[in-house]
Amino acid sequence: MTSPVKNLIEIKNLTHDYGSVRALDNVSLEIRENEFFALLGPSGCGKTTLLRILAGFETPLEGSVTLAGQDLISLPANKRPINLMFQSYALFPHMNVGQNVAYGLEREKLPKAEIKSRVEEVLKTVGLQDKVKARPSQLSGGQRQRVALARAIVKRPKLLLLDEPLSALDRKVRSEMQLELKRLQLEVGITFVVVTHDQEEAMSMADRIAVMVEGTVGQVDTPVDLYQRPATAYVGDFIGESNFFDGIIVPEGIKHASLGVLPGNRYGKDISGEAHLLIRPEDLRLAVSGEHSIPTMVQDVQFYGGASTLVLSIEGRSAPILMSQPGATSAQRGALVNLTWDPLKAIVLPRDSRRSAL
Amino acid sequence: MTSTIPTRVSRDSEKRRDLLERMVLQGPGLLFITIFMATPITLVAIYSIFQRGRFGGIVYKATTENFTRALDPVYLGVLTDSLKIAGITTILAIAIGYPTAYAIAKLPTKWRSIALVLVVMPFWTNFLIRTYSWIMLFNREGLLNHALLKFNIIHTPLDLLYTQSAVVVGLLYGYLPLMILPLYASIERLDPQLGEAAANLGATRTRAFFSLTLPLTASGLIAGSIFVFIPSLGNFIVPELLGGGKTVMVGNLIRDQFLKARDWPFGSVLALSVIALVFIFFMLQNAVEKRFSSDAHD
Numbered sequence: 103m104t105s106p107v108k109n110l111i112e113i114k115n116l117t118h119d120y121g122s123v124r125a126l127d128n129v130s131l132e133i134r135e136n137e138f139f140a141l142l143g144p145s146g147c148g149k150t151t152l153l154r155i156l157a158g159f160e161t162p163l164e165g166s167v168t169l170a171g172q173d174l175i176s177l178p179a180n181k182r183p184i185n186l187m188f189q190s191y192a193l194f195p196h197m198n199v200g201q202n203v204a205y206g207l208e209r210e211k212l213p214k215a216e217i218k219s220r221v222e223e224v225l226k227t228v229g230l231q232d233k234v235k236a237r238p239s240q241l242s243g244g245q246r247q248r249v250a251l252a253r254a255i256v257k258r259p260k261l262l263l264l265d266e267p268l269s270a271l272d273r274k275v276r277s278e279m280q281l282e283l284k285r286l287q288l289e290v291g292i293t294f295v296v297v298t299h300d301q302e303e304a305m306s307m308a309d310r311i312a313v314m315v316e317g318t319v320g321q322v323d324t325p326v327d328l329y330q331r332p333a334t335a336y337v338g339d340f341i342g343e344s345n346f347f348d349g350i351i352v353p354e355g356i357k358h359a360s361l362g363v364l365p366g367n368r369y370g371k372d373i374s375g376e377a378h379l380l381i382r383p384e385d386l387r388l389a390v391s392g393e394h395s396i397p398t399m400v401q402d403v404q405f406y407g408g409a410s411t412l413v414l415s416i417e418g419r420s421a422p423i424l425m426s427q428p429g430a431t432s433a434q435r436g437a438l439v440n441l442t443w444d445p446l447k448a449i450v451l452p453r454d455s456r457r458s459a460l
Numbered sequence: 461m462t463s464t465i466p467t468r469v470s471r472d473s474e475k476r477r478d479l480l481e482r483m484v485l486q487g488p489g490l491l492f493i494t495i496f497m498a499t500p501i502t503l504v505a506i507y508s509i510f511q512r513g514r515f516g517g518i519v520y521k522a523t524t525e526n527f528t529r530a531l532d533p534v535y536l537g538v539l540t541d542s543l544k545i546a547g548i549t550t551i552l553a554i555a556i557g558y559p560t561a562y563a564i565a566k567l568p569t570k571w572r573s574i575a576l577v578l579v580v581m582p583f584w585t586n587f588l589i590r591t592y593s594w595i596m597l598f599n600r601e602g603l604l605n606h607a608l609l610k611f612n613i614i615h616t617p618l619d620l621l622y623t624q625s626a627v628v629v630g631l632l633y634g635y636l637p638l639m640i641l642p643l644y645a646s647i648e649r650l651d652p653q654l655g656e657a658a659a660n661l662g663a664t665r666t667r668a669f670f671s672l673t674l675p676l677t678a679s680g681l682i683a684g685s686i687f688v689f690i691p692s693l694g695n696f697i698v699p700e701l702l703g704g705g706k707t708v709m710v711g712n713l714i715r716d717q718f719l720k721a722r723d724w725p726f727g728s729v730l731a732l733s734v735i736a737l738v739f740i741f742f743m744l745q746n747a748v749e750k751r752f753s754s755d756a757h758d
């Protein structure tokens with residue numbers, strides 16, 4: 103069976119411990135050539151550890167990693183065609199911005215003129231062309247982050263690992279840099295692995311996303327599939343806004359203790375016993391009379407210009423229900439409304455103890 | 461207009477408070493330096509331009525003779541020998557101290573403090589006694605010769621004692637901890653991620669050492685060198701005990717002028733020349749440090 107897409111990185115059964123802490127637990131992943139790959143997950147789930155193993159700073163306890171079919175683990179860090187942008191930047195404090203960025207190119211023994219022009223070019227890309235002579239200590243946090251980014255991308259490696267590359271930037275610079283990164287990736291043809299906390303960032307930039315949970319990979323998929331077809335309740339909860347109902351599996355959906363049968367789509371999965379029903383806020387709508395619906399009360403109305411969100415409550419349930427609508431809404435706070443949804447879009451998922459409690 | 465006056469007043473009082481604060485904080489130190497450093501140096505400077513008294517002391521008749529005498533090749537030779545010995549000691553201290561400090565800094569935290577205690581342990585014993593013990597080791601009948609003879613490595617005992625090398629060994633032994641400690645402090649402060657970043661950018665270990673570790677620990681290296689070089693230059697116990705009569709360092713010479721020859725003015729000139737050397741040395745190191753590692757640690 104040959105697949106049309108080529109894998110650049112193949113990670114198999116990777117396990118890594120720090121003393122008694124298991125940072126990675128049997129992780130298997132494929133990263134494709136020229137892909138923009140995002141690692142998404144809460145703090146401490148092992149994202150940095152995975153990057154450190156790819157970069158060669160940690161030797162995993164078990165498992166294998168190959169790059170273009172070649173074993174990577176046995177290759178020393180300075181021989182790997184991989185560059186890492188450190189989460190804490192790790193800029194050289196005694197060198198100015200230009201020297202920091204040039205360092206990696208000098209190690210390749212490139213001609214001076216080429217080094218100079220490439221450094222200038224990359225500093226222009228990150229908007230720091232007038233800071234060439236500044237020391238890292240004279241820069242703001244966001245500027246340092248951009249120097250770290252420049253230092254990593256200037257090498258044009260096969261694989262670029264970025265550990266929270268944009269977290270210190272303000273919104274505007276951040277979205278500019280997101281576009282810039284995307285452009286760079288298409289232009290230079292580098293495979294990117296980006297670690298981020300920020301799911302919006304991951305969703306908007308990545309070709310595929312791996313959602314990591316406590317040292318394991320929960321699901322690897324395109325942003326759309328992750329959102330529409332989460333494999334677990336944890337992933338469904340982690341990605342985007344969601345409304346969860348808990349109950350017992352029945353043929354048409356789940357049976358909720360007080361709301362009765364809530365219809366949903368099992369996507370052919372074999373589920374039994376306790377289950378969750380996930381409904382995205384935009385898949386909820388106000389019911390017309392006679393439809394199967396659940397009664398709720400409007401707690402709050404938030405209007406965001408293009409869309410509005412209704413915060414609704416159900417008796418006997420502490421977590422609010424979120425429903426979003428395009429445009430403005432006529433619903434008033436305190437009004438009683440009935441909600442319904444398209445059963446095909448509501449996802450039935452097996453019980454997942456890791457999903458944050460409702 | 462009216463509003464600028466109060467702010468100026470308050471800024472003035474702020475300045476005054478700053479001054480007061482500085483006086484309180486720096487006062488004791490300044491006082492100490494004035495009494496215990498400036499005064500003796502001034503005295504020595506004054507002595508140097510007068511004639512010697514017959515049984516020590518000073519006859520207040522101005523002369524330049526003390527200075528011309530110091531230019532005599534015999535004394536210049538002692539001075540250059542002292543510089544050489546102190547210089548070699550410092551270089552050896554770097555060669556031994558750097559790897560040691562590096563190794564200690566890379567130990568697990570628990571072992572680090574134990575290693576540091578071991579490094580300073582010799583200071584718990586008197587310097588004189590420790591230097592004496594080298595005689596036991598280096599003697600023709602000493603432990604080292606004994607051992608070498610016993611294992612048939614040599615057949616006649618070696619003359620280890622009373623050589624310049626013995627003096628260097630003694631000084632090195634005495635002052636090595638003063639090299640290790642500041643070096644350790646600056647190596648320990650290094651962010652290990654910098655080394656990883658260098659490797660990630662393609663640097664070999666050697667390259668990373670010379671482009672990162674060395675410049676970023678230059679301040680510790682320089683401090684350690686000062687701590688070893690200066691007391692080595694002025695030391696007179698080690699050359700006396702381990703150098704015998706043969707190796708006289710400028711420290712012995714100065715001591716002899718004051719205590720034996722009772723020629724205070726000439727002793728003062730020699731002392732001043734050492735101070736001048738030390739001063740030049742400081743300036744050199746200052747220049748090096750500026751070039752190497754200005755705001756290396758922020």
Ligand SMILES: Nc1ncnc2c1ncn2[C@@H]1O[C@H](COP(=O)(O)OP(=O)(O)OP(=O)(O)O)[C@@H](O)[C@H]1O
Pocket residue numbers: 120121123124125143144145146147148149150151152189299
């Ligand atoms: N050097 C270390 N020694 C001991 N434990 C470590 C070390 N580095 C990481 N850990 C532990 O390993 C786990 C994974 O850490 P890692 O840094 O990979 O998380 P992360 O996903 O990058 O988190 P964040 O988003 O906060 O950066 C955490 O529980 C962390 O406490």
Ligand SMILES: [Mg+2]
Pocket residue numbers: 149150151189265
């Ligand atoms: Mg991290």
